[in-house]
Amino acid sequence: xxxxxxxxxxxxxxxxxxxxxxxxxxxxxxxxxxxxxxxxxxxxxxxxxxxxxxxxxxxxxxxxxxxxxxxxxxxxxxxxxxxxxxxxxxxxxxxxxxxxxxxxxxxxxxxxxxxxxxxxxxxxxxxxxxxxxxxxxxxxxxxxxxxxxxxxxxxxxxx
Numbered sequence: 061x062x063x064x065x066x067x068x069x070x071x072x073x074x075x076x077x078x079x080x081x082x083x084x085x086x087x088x089x090x091x092x093x094x095x096x097x098x099x100x101x102x103x104x105x106x107x108x109x110x111x112x113x114x115x116x117x118x119x120x121x122x123x124x125x126x127x128x129x130x131x132x133x134x135x136x137x138x139x140x141x142x143x144x145x146x147x148x149x150x151x152x153x154x155x156x157x158x159x160x161x162x163x164x165x166x167x168x169x170x171x172x173x174x175x176x177x178x179x180x181x182x183x184x185x186x187x188x189x190x191x192x193x194x195x196x197x198x199x200x201x202x203x204x205x206x207x208x209x210x211x212x213x214x215x216x217x218x219x
Contacts, residue, residue, distance in 0.1 A: 063172045065195050069203035072163040073210035075136035081210060082155050082166075083107035083139040085115070085128065091205040093198040094119055098128070107133040115143070119194075122187035128153075150174045150182075166206070168199045 071078055081087060084107070085098035097116040104111040111130045117123065124145070132140035132154065140154035151174070156167040172191060174182055188194045207213075 063192060064169060065172075065192060065199065066167050066169040067196065067199040067203060068165055068167040069200075069207055070160060070163060070165050071203075071207040071210055073207075075157045075159050075164045077210055078155075078157050078164055078166055078206070079134075079136045079139060081206060083133060083135075085113050085141075088115065090209060091202045093201045094194075107139060109133055113141075117186070119187045122185065124185050148178075150178070166203060168203055170195055170199070 082091075085100065088098045089096045095115045095117050098113050100106070101112040101114065104113070107130055109130055109132065111133075113128045115126050115128050117126065127144045128141040129144070130139075130141050131152070132138050136157060138154065138156050140152065142149050143151040143153060150172075152171045154169050156169070158165045158167075172195075174191075182191070183189060
């Protein structure tokens with residue numbers, strides 16, 4: 061069952077600045093509440109279709125690493141990556157950037173691709189009971205922290 065969640069936020073920065081920030085996965089820990097660090101795999105050092113990276117995540121005492129694969133890298137417009145663990149593609153995350161007066165509108169979205177058969181295992185790995193509710197909350201925090209960084213404001217604390 062694929063569920064898609066989208067959260068949008070207007071940011072007073074150019075689409076190019078926003079794209080540069082979100083597509084540099086090594087900075088993800090600055091914005092994300094759950095993904096605290098990422099690094100590109102050998103042979104990659106930036107966002108291009110096919111580039112892969114590890115994302116290190118935590119929730120309370122639970123920690124896990126997933127692999128990301130860039131499937132869309134359109135400067136100033138869109139950045140999308142598939143997320144897998146042990147070669148199982150379980151989610152796709154993306155950012156859409158639209159110019160507006162005074163900056164841009166950034167929409168972070170996720171498609172949860174986990175079949176019912178892996179939901180319990182997923183809960184055990186992450187410690188997250190309600191993935192949809194958590195994603196909605198953490199996506200809002202991610203966009204707020206991204207906006208704060210790009211607009212030169214203090215970022216809000218973790219929710």
